[in-house]
Amino acid sequence: MINRRDMFKAGIAAGAAGFVPRLASAQATFAPVPKGWRNFMLTARLEPTDGANKAWIPLPTFEAADWQRPGSVTWTGNARTAERVRDPRYGAEMLRVEWASDQLSPVIEVTAQVQTQNRAVRVGQAMSVPPLGDAERQLNLAATELLPTDGLVKETAEGIVRGKRDDAAKARALYEWVVDNTFRNPKTLGCGVGDITAMIKTGNLSGKCADLNALFVGLARSVGLPARDVYGIRVAPSEFGFKSLGAGSENVTKAQHCRAEVWLAGTGWTPVDPADVRKVVLEEPPTNLAMSDPKVTAARGALFGAWEGNWVAFNVAHDLKLPGSKEAAIPFFMYPQAENKAGFLDPLDPDKFRYRLTARELTS
Numbered sequence: 001m002i003n004r005r006d007m008f009k010a011g012i013a014a015g016a017a018g019f020v021p022r023l024a025s026a027q028a029t030f031a032p033v034p035k036g037w038r039n040f041m042l043t044a045r046l047e048p049t050d051g052a053n054k055a056w057i058p059l060p061t062f063e064a065a066d067w068q069r070p071g072s073v074t075w076t077g078n079a080r081t082a083e084r085v086r087d088p089r090y091g092a093e094m095l096r097v098e099w100a101s102d103q104l105s106p107v108i109e110v111t112a113q114v115q116t117q118n119r120a121v122r123v124g125q126a127m128s129v130p131p132l133g134d135a136e137r138q139l140n141l142a143a144t145e146l147l148p149t150d151g152l153v154k155e156t157a158e159g160i161v162r163g164k165r166d167d168a169a170k171a172r173a174l175y176e177w178v179v180d181n182t183f184r185n186p187k188t189l190g191c192g193v194g195d196i197t198a199m200i201k202t203g204n205l206s207g208k209c210a211d212l213n214a215l216f217v218g219l220a221r222s223v224g225l226p227a228r229d230v231y232g233i234r235v236a237p238s239e240f241g242f243k244s245l246g247a248g249s250e251n252v253t254k255a256q257h258c259r260a261e262v263w264l265a266g267t268g269w270t271p272v273d274p275a276d277v278r279k280v281v282l283e284e285p286p287t288n289l290a291m292s293d294p295k296v297t298a299a300r301g302a303l304f305g306a307w308e309g310n311w312v313a314f315n316v317a318h319d320l321k322l323p324g325s326k327e328a329a330i331p332f333f334m335y336p337q338a339e340n341k342a343g344f345l346d347p348l349d350p351d352k353f354r355y356r357l358t359a360r361e362l363t364s
Helices: 004-016 134-139 151-161 167-181 196-202 209-222 274-283 294-302
Strands: 038-046 054-058 068-077 081-086 093-098 108-116 227-234 256-264 268-272 311-315 337-340 355-362
Touching (some): 038 054, 054 108, 068 093, 108 311, 151 196, 151 209, 167 209, 167 256, 196 209, 209 256, 209 274, 256 311, 274 294
Antiparallel strands (some): 038 108, 038 355, 054 093, 068 108, 227 311, 256 268
């Protein structure tokens, strides 16, 4: 843990200052650039237990002209109802499933095709990008239950960006501060929760991607930078040989990962992923790397303005109320969900829940 007073000082200081991965070179490089579309087929198979008769499965139908193109979605199973549903606020798409109450062995299998490619922008260099619409700007500046934009969050962010004149410089300062002041906690369940108030109030700036990238998003929103979490899943190894930044096999049941974007004039939605820098520090062999390690330096330099196309986005939804559920809204929608009379099954326990996610690259 760090002392909250020390954390504020640090913030002000930062504000002023096929599944065969390729071998990494002796001098670590991590420099994703667009170089062509890749085709993936994702399959989710659910056989929920404990009397669950409802399920919701996130679909990889997020669309971005320069880095993700959704394709066909099909499904089979013995559900009484199975329909594609789109959340009206965030546009998150899902397959909503319901089985008959007397269905003894519920099963649904969903297959989706999607194209991805690397993305990279030159932050701070003006391009021909249409301005962000008022409604979308307001949505991505708004506070949510776990992403407040006032109080300690705003106070911390203002200290980090003090003296920065333009949005790109502010975003960069926030990114560097999150990289410098957080750490990945391997004991955090799943991808974390994203309760940034608790993180800042306690000074415990640890967690996983849904915590660390949410911290960046909340800080950015609090100083007027539209930002959002993008929830998805890793589907292939890293082409740069980074074991920590890719899927290790076609079984991607536990490969969920959320990223972040910040809207900057000239580059539009700009990729940002401080959480993956911290993942490299903790997990990249031989593990527990120094911040000065070439692998860390390479990832840190690239992940403000770029990310690799071995990852598929589901949605950007926060505080999502699942249609037809009797339960409260969930903080984000990155895992399959199922519900019985007692409530949600644990989506972080796929063996007990009984679901399996696979990803296969289509080369023909």
